[in-house]
Amino acid sequence: MKKTFYLGLSFLVILSSLTLWKYFRVRERKNLIRKAEKITFVRSLLSDFEKRWTRGDLESDWSHLRLKCSEDLGDFISVDDDFTRCNPDYINCLIRNNVLFLGKDQISWELLDKKNGKYYRPVNPALLLSLESLPRFSYLFVLKYDHENFPIILEDNCHEAYLPQRIYSFGLENGDPFFRWDNFQRNLFIDKYLVSNRDLLEWIRETNQDIKIEGRPYEIALGLSPEKMGQFCQFRGKQLLTAHVHEASTLHPGDYANSRPLKSLYYPFPDGKLSKISKMLNEDEINLEKTCSWIYSAECRDKFSFTHFSNKNPSWIGLFQIMGGAIEYVQNPLLPNQSLVSTSYYFPLVSTWQQLGKRLFWEGQSFQRNRLKDIEEQDLTFLQENFDVGFRCMREVGQ
Amino acid sequence: MIRYLTLITTLSMFIFWFILNQKENELEIDFFFSQLEIHLANSYQANLNEDALKQEKIIYPFNSWIVLGQFSYFSSQKPATLCLFFHTPYKNKKGSLKFISLPDIQVCEDHLYSERKNEMIEVDSLSLKYNPEERFLSFLINDNKRKIFLSNVPQKAFSYKRFSLSSSKRAYQGLLFLGLAAKNFSSKSFNIPLAKKNPCHNVSSSCKNLTKFKCHLCEGGFFSEVSLCPQGGRKFCGPSHCGEKGEVACMKGIFQLKEKENGDYCRLASQISFCQQGLFPQCNEEKMIICEK
Numbered sequence: 128m129k130k131t132f133y134l135g136l137s138f139l140v141i142l143s144s145l146t147l148w149k150y151f152r153v154r155e156r157k158n159l160i161r162k163a164e165k166i167t168f169v170r171s172l173l174s175d176f177e178k179r180w181t182r183g184d185l186e187s188d189w190s191h192l193r194l195k196c197s198e199d200l201g202d203f204i205s206v207d208d209d210f211t212r213c214n215p216d217y218i219n220c221l222i223r224n225n226v227l228f229l230g231k232d233q234i235s236w237e238l239l240d241k242k243n244g245k246y247y248r249p250v251n252p253a254l255l256l257s258l259e260s261l262p263r264f265s266y267l268f269v270l271k272y273d274h275e276n277f278p279i280i281l282e283d284n285c286h287e288a289y290l291p292q293r294i295y296s297f298g299l300e301n302g303d304p305f306f307r308w309d310n311f312q313r314n315l316f317i318d319k320y321l322v323s324n325r326d327l328l329e330w331i332r333e334t335n336q337d338i339k340i341e342g343r344p345y346e347i348a349l350g351l352s353p354e355k356m357g358q359f360c361q362f363r364g365k366q367l368l369t370a371h372v373h374e375a376s377t378l379h380p381g382d383y384a385n386s387r388p389l390k391s392l393y394y395p396f397p398d399g400k401l402s403k404i405s406k407m408l409n410e411d412e413i414n415l416e417k418t419c420s421w422i423y424s425a426e427c428r429d430k431f432s433f434t435h436f437s438n439k440n441p442s443w444i445g446l447f448q449i450m451g452g453a454i455e456y457v458q459n460p461l462l463p464n465q466s467l468v469s470t471s472y473y474f475p476l477v478s479t480w481q482q483l484g485k486r487l488f489w490e491g492q493s494f495q496r497n498r499l500k501d502i503e504e505q506d507l508t509f510l511q512e513n514f515d516v517g518f519r520c521m522r523e524v525g526q
Numbered sequence: 527m528i529r530y531l532t533l534i535t536t537l538s539m540f541i542f543w544f545i546l547n548q549k550e551n552e553l554e555i556d557f558f559f560s561q562l563e564i565h566l567a568n569s570y571q572a573n574l575n576e577d578a579l580k581q582e583k584i585i586y587p588f589n590s591w592i593v594l595g596q597f598s599y600f601s602s603q604k605p606a607t608l609c610l611f612f613h614t615p616y617k618n619k620k621g622s623l624k625f626i627s628l629p630d631i632q633v634c635e636d637h638l639y640s641e642r643k644n645e646m647i648e649v650d651s652l653s654l655k656y657n658p659e660e661r662f663l664s665f666l667i668n669d670n671k672r673k674i675f676l677s678n679v680p681q682k683a684f685s686y687k688r689f690s691l692s693s694s695k696r697a698y699q700g701l702l703f704l705g706l707a708a709k710n711f712s713s714k715s716f717n718i719p720l721a722k723k724n725p726c727h728n729v730s731s732s733c734k735n736l737t738k739f740k741c742h743l744c745e746g747g748f749f750s751e752v753s754l755c756p757q758g759g760r761k762f763c764g765p766s767h768c769g770e771k772g773e774v775a776c777m778k779g780i781f782q783l784k785e786k787e788n789g790d791y792c793r794l795a796s797q798i799s800f801c802q803q804g805l806f807p808q809c810n811e812e813k814m815i816i817c818e819k
Contacts, residue, residue, distance in 0.1 A: 132532075135529075135532050136532065138536065139532055142536060142539045142540070142543065143539055145543065146542050146543045146546065149543060149546040149547065149550070150546055152550065153546050153549050153550050153553070156550065156553050156557045157553070159557060159561065159564070160553065160556050160557060160560045162560065162564060162706060163560035163564055165706075166563060166705060166706060167563070167675075170567075170675060170677065170703065173677070173698050173703060174698065176698075176701070177699065177700070177701045180700065180701065181699060181700060213700065251742070252702065253742035254742060254743060255603060256603055256604075256605070257603070257604050257605060258600075258605055258742075259739050259741070259742045261702070262692070262693065263742065263747070265702075275706055276706075277704070277705070277706065279701060279703055279704065280701070280702040280704065281701055281702075282692075282700040282701070282702070283700070284691040284692050284699060284700040288689075289686050289687070289688060289689065289690040291687060291688045294779070306778070306800065307781070308777075308778045308800070309778075309779030309780065309781040310779065311779060311780050312780070313758075314686050316692045357765050360747075361747045361765055365747060366747060366749070366766050367765075369776075383688070444688055444689070445689060460769030460770075460776045460800070460801075460802060461769065461800060461801075461802060461803060462802070462803055463770075522747070523750075524686075
């Protein structure tokens with residue numbers, strides 16, 4: 128009797144253990160299925176998130192003060208939409224104002240940089256994920272949902288232009304180019320806009336630079352030494368823009384379809400023969416407001432405000448801020464002293480220095496008037512003692 | 527009394543066991559695909575079996591294991607491989623769908639018969655379709671439809687042209703979804719400095735890769751020597767000083783070359799490269815085109 132009882136009890140214990148094991152197994156499976164459901168839910172939000180990232184402030188919420196973004200983007204004064212596109216600080220503002228994924232209260236974001244109140248960190252995904260094919264510079268956001276973390280990496284694909292593979296010319300000497308070159312088998316991407324204060328502030332934060340920034344985040348970053356400009360570009364996984372690539376991306380190449388032209392022509396304005404600018408300049412009475420929106424020249428400074436991130440007057444590949452505005456520094460591997468692209472608000476509209484492909488001879492060290500050579504004194508009428516110099520970067524992408 | 531209690535408890539346990547078993551069977555397909563979903567949520571590369579995709583129901587080759595797909599994904603911030611296998615049904619024998627996950631990038635064919643821990647379900651019939659535009663991998667198992675979204679997988683074979691975006695053509699442009707990650711997933715420091723003298727990508731003069739590309743580890747980018755190789759020449763960490771005295775020459779291009787030239791490009795130095803005014807491109811003892819007087 129006792130034996131049967133103990134046998135039964137042993138059987139019951141074994142069965143209970145098995146049932147318990149089965150119970151936990153089923154629970155574990157349910158938990159895993161729940162995890163997959165969370166992934167599906169979060170992914171359903173990504174389409175909207177991507178639109179916010181790539182389209183920026185299309186509704187002009189920031190400019191119309193419907194969104195308080197001063198802390199992230201600065202006070203709005205004359206800046207085009209492109210500034211908010213692929214801009215992590217715009218997303219930061221949306222998160223801060225709790226307007227991203229409206230109605231989805233269970234979603235939150237991790238404050239990754241507590242000191243600066245940023246919900247993002249710049250990362251090198253290629254290094255982070257040990258994968259060479261990923262971009263070298265992106266932004267990490269971490270979305271939180273139901274006790275799970277979902278890292279999302281956002282890449283800036285709004286502010287670079289591709290330089291088509293073809294033959295280009297470089298420089299002008301008695302009407303002929305210094306030499307012709309090509310970028311066949313090479314994929315070059317160039318910054319569409321000059322580096323902004325926002326970009327610089329981020330670099331200063333991440334690399335503890337002892338540099339003070341004046342001006343609003345969307346304004347052009349000015350006054351950096353060429354060495355520091357190069358360091359900034361390296362931080363972004365890029366190189367400083369070179370003079371021959373600058374010319375290739377701003378001077379109109381003539382026939383788009385023919386990538387191997389026998390001869391290169393020189394056009395002083397962005398869209399070649401049909402230039403709206405040359406038409407504007409040839410009109411009997413120049414419409415200054417219209418012209419200044421294309422080339423912010425010396426005449427414009429007292430009359431009209433400068434539009435930041437202006438998407439007017441693009442080059443043939445879509446580079447902006449190529450004429451007027453601040454002087455642009457380029458690294459010139461052929462003639463190192465010819466490194467300042469002259470077109471700027473320091474020259475009048477009709478000056479030949481206002482044309483594309485013209486560079487000032489600069490002795491280096493500081494951006495002071497007396498460092499410029501080979502220029503007539505009369506051409507320097509509008510140049511201040513210290514002049515403004517911006518820059519942009521470029522990078523080569525694998526085949 | 528105790529006897530009855532034991533009997534009732536045993537009976538209840540049996541019923542409970544039976545219910546749990548039923549539940550587990552019901553969850554089998556959901557569980558399998560949930561695991562697949564979790565693994566593939568951040569997959570960034572997919573190589574699918576074109577022959578299997580063409581079949582209405584996958585039955586060929588009969589009674590054999592085949593690789594349905596090989597996927598690269600991130601596991602603990604490192605690349606990993608997921609292999610999806612299928613054993614085709616034959617006569618009364620059901621088909622089997624299973625996957626295994628492997629560390630690093632591996633070839634799935636090598637693991638077709640491996641005894642590794644894997645997940646497997648038996649199926650009467652299976653159909654697999656892939657929509658490369660929408661990045662949906664659709665399964666029809668028996669009569670159950672299941673979809674896996676491969677949002678990070680880029681569009682195959684595209685070439686850059688004017689106005690091209692710089693990012694790969696993924697389902698969400700410029701967005702990389704990393705799926706579920708450990709709580710300590712953080713942005714670690716930017717770059718690991720590599721020795722400056724050693725190339726981060728060593729390429730021979732006959733265009734063979736002598737080392738793996740490691741330039742993504744460079745502190746502040748990298749530059750390449752002048753080369754006619756499609757993958758570029760030797761690459762080094764650091765900023766480019768091309769054209770300066772003693773530095774690598776700048777690439778002028780290949781348009782002046784009459785025919786495709788490989789190997790000894792030293793004699794072509796002035797055609798394919800340029801230096802600062804007053805310097806001339808010439809090969810040094812390492813057969814690298816540098817700028818000297």
